[in-house]
Amino acid sequence: MSILRSLPEQVDFEAPALAAAGLGQWEIDLSSDSARCSPRAEALLGLAQAPSPRTLSSLLDAFIPEDRSAVAAAFAKVRSTGRLQFERRIRHAIDGTVRWLHVKGGLSEDASAPTKLMGIVADVTEWRSHQDRRHQSESMAAISHVCGRIAHDYNNFLMAVGTNLEMYEEQVTGSERARRFYDAAQDGLQRGARFNESLMSLAGRHHLHLAPVRVDALLLALEPALRTQMEAAINTELLRPSGPLTCTTDASQLEAAIQQLAANAQDAMPGGGTLRLSLNERQLDGCEAAAYGVAPGPFVVIAVDDTGIGIDDDGIAHVIQPFFTTKGARRAKGLGLSQAYMLARRSGGFIDIASRLGQGTSVQIYLPQIV
């Protein structure tokens, strides 16, 4: 017990460097299951109150249920490896937010305290979000490259078949019935060519007609069509500022992207709900812009929000990838969001998606504003 008595002084002290880096300290005695946290560690863990000493299992409870077994496994392994390191999510007991924490530590090097585990904790929510966006962007670049290469090869096969089929048709004679098979073969080639077009758009090789577009006017003109497109149980709202907002993009592709997002929103609201289209301006500074891989400056933000079933965290990570569909959207090919993503990228912008299960999804298209 002499070890535990000496803990308070150690963990209550926080080195200025730890304060500057926003890190908290903690200590756990594995043999007695006593745990102590520095004030900043308590705050980072989002603990409601501070009974002292805590137990390891009370610290585990700070983590969200889905992550608890992984946290427990990391602590269980520390006796054999001597080291602890994991990133898992807590739910803040007071404000209810979910945050990613990085926990790192190890067994004390003091031979007289072989079961004393110590370390630091840091909030890595923003850091991870930055990394996730970078990985998503790299992953989409790889997928885009693959789609382009496949489309290129298939185009060669389809061209070879199409050319030879036409030459064959010129050289043969047959009945009206025969003609129907020729037309059906041609139809298959056409469908392949249209599919190839969509792959080319995913590859960013589709031709875009980039021109200054008045996005406010485009949305106003699109609204009646969207209202018609929506089922009766869906209430459609359009919120836009009074002034003009202009971006350089492809107007017809942007219209198609918004219609596709509206269709996704409708699929997410089988019992009805509200589709809200809104238009805003936002200034992105260097840090924010870098996180999304764009140049800083003013952006026009087109948001398509629904009050539907929402997408879970795992789905959010994949929803932008082509051919990804959630259970709620069986009808879709799963290309709409990917094409919207490519259009935004090629217009110098990006797409941001936020969702909560049971509460709805918000897709925001950011496009650099011409001011």
Add this chain to the structure above:
Amino acid sequence: MSILRSLPEQVDFEAPALAAAGLGQWEIDLSSDSARCSPRAEALLGLAQAPSPRTLSSLLDAFIPEDRSAVAAAFAKVRSTGRLQFERRIRHAIDGTVRWLHVKGGLSEDASAPTKLMGIVADVTEWRSHQDRRHQSESMAAISHVCGRIAHDYNNFLMAVGTNLEMYEEQVTGSERARRFYDAAQDGLQRGARFNESLMSLAGRHHLHLAPVRVDALLLALEPALRTQMEAAINTELLRPSGPLTCTTDASQLEAAIQQLAANAQDAMPGGGTLRLSLNERQLDGCEAAAYGVAPGPFVVIAVDDTGIGIDDDGIAHVIQPFFTTKGARRAKGLGLSQAYMLARRSGGFIDIASRLGQGTSVQIYLPQIV
């Protein structure tokens, strides 16, 4: 200068929690460009000797040349944001190794020292490597899914065209010359179908004949063909243990994968060199296995090593993706390594690649061993 005089005591002290977590501390006075590091920070930065006080620019020199401007930019921004956070690579002055460091800190909250920047530094090389493997695996899963969906759709188009083309051919009459166009169209369809097959293998939907395979015997039997396949300037070596090594995999696909890796190795050695095939056993513990997303246990490791031009870090991150080719391998479609990767994954194993520019590349196929 009063601030700097007080620094040594602070940075020389390291809290036990920092020691347990392996973190170092540092302090920099931006106005005087004086920097001090704790002993562990010095060790992590891989500094050769310890002149005290250091300067910020001498710390920058610890980072590899490619990363220095990003580090300098992070420090330049700290005056406006008050915070510092980055991950960059240092080259250890003594042992020459390159390591990833995470640096985090901020301006002192002490109003009397507004230019005092403090924080921590941690070695995140293994952590990043673990994350990179996870992202690579997720990215490949997404690409694999995309390839599968595209192959499925194209298969439908090709089937529709092929069936109708055959029906058309039955209903028409034409010359021998006409027949040649028919055959050429059929040939295009066949090439499309073969390409589809390779996409299906990338999608993991290709049929595998999984059976216990004596990998030692397979390599011994394959060696003469590999020697014949290699150009004269390439020396081929085979190193294998005396005992039998057995895995459950598809023998002919494994042969094809090794031949493809040997062909890649040859492409990387235009001036000749050594191709070394080797076979080993390795036990993976829980941690290592988790990093690769496989079950722990004994593995057979088939290594294909060359002494060729090597692949840079950026290339290594993408080399496993389909249709990725390095400049040195223009001949390749860029599918060989992806197919080998899918075979290894579907056999319960994985692929690990290491390379150094100008020194060569090592590709290791890990397959779970039957003991």
